[in-house]
Amino acid sequence: MTPQTVPSAIPTDLASGRGFKVRQYSICLKGILFRESLRFLNQRERFISSLVRPLLWLFVFAAGFRQVLGVSIIPPYKTYVLYEVYITPGLCGMILLFSGMQSSLSMVYDREMGNMRTLLVSPFPRWFLLVSKLLAGVAVSTMQVYAFLVIALFWGVRPPWVGYLLILPALFLSGMMLCSLGMLLSSIIKQLENFAGIMNFVIFPMYFASPALYPLWRIQESSPLLHKICLANPFTYAVELIRFALYGQIDWGSLMIVTAFTALFLGGAILAYNPSNGFLRRRQITGGNA
Amino acid sequence: MLFAQEDAMQDVKSNDEVSVPPALDVSAVGHCFGRKQVLSDISFSIAPGHFTVLLGLNGAGKTTLFSLISHLYDTRQGAIHIFGHDISREPGEALRRLGIVFQARTLDLDLSVYQNLSYHASLHGIGHAQALERIRTLLAQVNMSDRLYDKARSLSGGQMRRIEIARALLHRPPLLLLDEATVGLDIQSRAEILAMIRDLVVTDGISVFWATHLIDEVESNDDVVVLDKGRVLAQGRVSDVVRSAGSDNIRQAFASLTGLVSVLPEGACL
Numbered sequence: 229m230t231p232q233t234v235p236s237a238i239p240t241d242l243a244s245g246r247g248f249k250v251r252q253y254s255i256c257l258k259g260i261l262f263r264e265s266l267r268f269l270n271q272r273e274r275f276i277s278s279l280v281r282p283l284l285w286l287f288v289f290a291a292g293f294r295q296v297l298g299v300s301i302i303p304p305y306k307t308y309v310l311y312e313v314y315i316t317p318g319l320c321g322m323i324l325l326f327s328g329m330q331s332s333l334s335m336v337y338d339r340e341m342g343n344m345r346t347l348l349v350s351p352f353p354r355w356f357l358l359v360s361k362l363l364a365g366v367a368v369s370t371m372q373v374y375a376f377l378v379i380a381l382f383w384g385v386r387p388p389w390v391g392y393l394l395i396l397p398a399l400f401l402s403g404m405m406l407c408s409l410g411m412l413l414s415s416i417i418k419q420l421e422n423f424a425g426i427m428n429f430v431i432f433p434m435y436f437a438s439p440a441l442y443p444l445w446r447i448q449e450s451s452p453l454l455h456k457i458c459l460a461n462p463f464t465y466a467v468e469l470i471r472f473a474l475y476g477q478i479d480w481g482s483l484m485i486v487t488a489f490t491a492l493f494l495g496g497a498i499l500a501y502n503p504s505n506g507f508l509r510r511r512q513i514t515g516g517n518a
Numbered sequence: 519m520l521f522a523q524e525d526a527m528q529d530v531k532s533n534d535e536v537s538v539p540p541a542l543d544v545s546a547v548g549h550c551f552g553r554k555q556v557l558s559d560i561s562f563s564i565a566p567g568h569f570t571v572l573l574g575l576n577g578a579g580k581t582t583l584f585s586l587i588s589h590l591y592d593t594r595q596g597a598i599h600i601f602g603h604d605i606s607r608e609p610g611e612a613l614r615r616l617g618i619v620f621q622a623r624t625l626d627l628d629l630s631v632y633q634n635l636s637y638h639a640s641l642h643g644i645g646h647a648q649a650l651e652r653i654r655t656l657l658a659q660v661n662m663s664d665r666l667y668d669k670a671r672s673l674s675g676g677q678m679r680r681i682e683i684a685r686a687l688l689h690r691p692p693l694l695l696l697d698e699a700t701v702g703l704d705i706q707s708r709a710e711i712l713a714m715i716r717d718l719v720v721t722d723g724i725s726v727f728w729a730t731h732l733i734d735e736v737e738s739n740d741d742v743v744v745l746d747k748g749r750v751l752a753q754g755r756v757s758d759v760v761r762s763a764g765s766d767n768i769r770q771a772f773a774s775l776t777g778l779v780s781v782l783p784e785g786a787c788l
Contacts, residue, residue, distance in 0.1 A: 248611065248643050249643075253643070256643055258640060260641075261635075270628045270629075341627055342620055344625040349590065351611070351612075351613035391707065
């Protein structure tokens with residue numbers, strides 16, 4: 229590469245030197261958060277459907293099963309609780325689970341439509357861009373959970389006020405774990421049309437094989453095998469972390485397991501993320517616009 | 519002038535001659551999809567402040583090459599330097615110097631023009647106030663000032679392209695890549711966009727790498743890289759390429775180099 233001598237009159241932003249300052253990282257993160265929030269607000273149907281699903285479970289399923297399923301006194305509860313009170317933390321987890329998969333679907337869509345390319349050609353490190361994108365997804369999910377909890381409040385689900393504060397880090401961590409899992413899946417899945425099928429294979433087993441709907445001891449009584457599956461399911465620990473946090477306690481075991489799974493899924497997602505997967509690559513292989 | 523004076527490049531010394539590496543240096547680059555080699559031994563460089571055309575038919579490998587230059591794909595064979603920064607080793611420094619207009623439309627249709635541009639500014643660490651000032655200036659430059667708060671969805675294809683060009687220039691890159699930027703546009707929009715980009719080279723000294731399969735977009739004083747089936751067939755000044763191909767013009771030279779002479783009917787246009 230031979231340096232050339234030319235009259236240089238190129239005004240650029242490069243006067244600030246190499247790399248970026250912390251303030252610029254913050255601007256980038258805020259920009260990604262703001263864009264995801266705008267997209268979410270522009271898609272009102274998405275917001276409504278994200279609330280309708282858990283509310284249906286709360287209003288219809290829980291109301292029907294409250295007479296059938298009694299819940300004994302188990303931590304973090306200090307008294308007998310109604311079934312709708314028991315399943316509320318699981319429904320918060322359900323919102324995070326669906327939302328995590330939804331945002332990864334949005335990443336597959338963005339990758340297919342090209343919007344992801346505008347993100348990935350940013351000069352910020354790729355891991356930072358992907359983590360920012362995940363954080364934006366978690367922020368959106370957290371807003372949905374709080375909206376659900378406000379409605380649940382009028383349905384008689386009244387955790388202590390401190391629970392509303394303590395649940396925030398639990399939601400954040402669980403949301404990161406589930407969004408990272410979604411991103412990992414979106415890295416593996418090469419076609420948009422396959423994603424819905426994969427979601428069914430992930431969301432429903434994760435949700436049903438967890439203490440979201442029934443306490444683990446009840447599951448153990450009915451099926452020891454299912455109990456073992458529940459114990460191997462990371463969503464189990466996310467639900468328990470949320471449940472304890474909502475009642476002002478910390479379940480340290482769940483906290484450690486959720487943190488470990490978050491690190492595992494996040495690391496895997498960042499390593500596996502390859503923009504040459506998916507539609508872009510498929511078109512090129514078939515001899516499209518190479 | 520498109521850009522404000524206070525943002526002068528760090529190594530600019532007015533009226534001085536300074537030594538700068540090539541705007542883009544591609545050296546022995548190859549790329550495979552599975553077992554299929556789609557680019558082989560691609561080498562060329564682009565001088566700062568030049569308009570260089572990457573000329574090739576559909577399937578020649580233009581978009582793959584752009585994906586490698588923009589770090590969307592990892593460069594596994596060869597090396598790519600942007601103003602001396604290796605895209606594999608210093609992607610951040612290289613990408614800071616690069617503005618890209620993709621072939622496919624990449625505006626978020628649900629957001630306004632301002633929100634799209636503001637989002638891009640944040641992806642380059644540009645604060646709100648500075649971004650707004652630049653957005654206004656650039657929209658005036660591309661004659662789109664009156665569409666600042668309109669949804670991207672409401673724009674025509676040519677207008678979207680103008681916005682994408684403004685977006686690519688927002689962080690003031692010294693090198694601009696445009697991948698088939700005029701595809702799908704009417705004749706007037708094509709001419710206007712091409713003239714606007716050529717103007718940037720003259721007035722702002724930006725280096726432009728313009729990928730196209732439309733031979734009438736090449737001018738006699740341009741630099742050209744002819745790409746076919748993943749290989750560089752010719753490169754240099756258009757006049758040199760025409761002369762070395764033993765042709766009268768770039769159209770004939772391209773047809774001759776790519777073997778199209780034998781398949782095109784007489785008088786057919788590329």
